[in-house]
Amino acid sequence: MPEHRISYSVHEAAKAAGIGLTKLREEIRAKRLVARKLGKRTLINADDLNAWAANLPRIDDARRAA
Template identity: 90%
Template sequence: MVDRISYSVHEAAKAAGIGLTKLREEIRAKRLVARKLGKRTLINADDLNAWASSLPRVNDERRAA
């Protein structure tokens, strides 16, 4: 199987486990890089992974209490 190098907006939202509205908010806020090919908006897999890795961690101290 060949790994994907880019996703449509719908595919990226599904891969990230978030809604389309939230994904578009992240793009508008420039926290997630999107690229254009004609009318299509594409999200590179590396950019999607970098965005996910940049999200804040859950505070482990709250879980221990």
């Protein structure tokens, strides 16, 4: 049975998204990616990570903005 994660640590979320830890933390600070706290741990819900990725600019939109 495949594993279905509902949340990730910051390191796991960065790996799952294919981005670096610095960029992930930047997205959290900019409030573009929702992070939650459980004690000292920072967690990223899988739904929030997917929503963040879905809201990234399309490549054709990014080229027009440049």
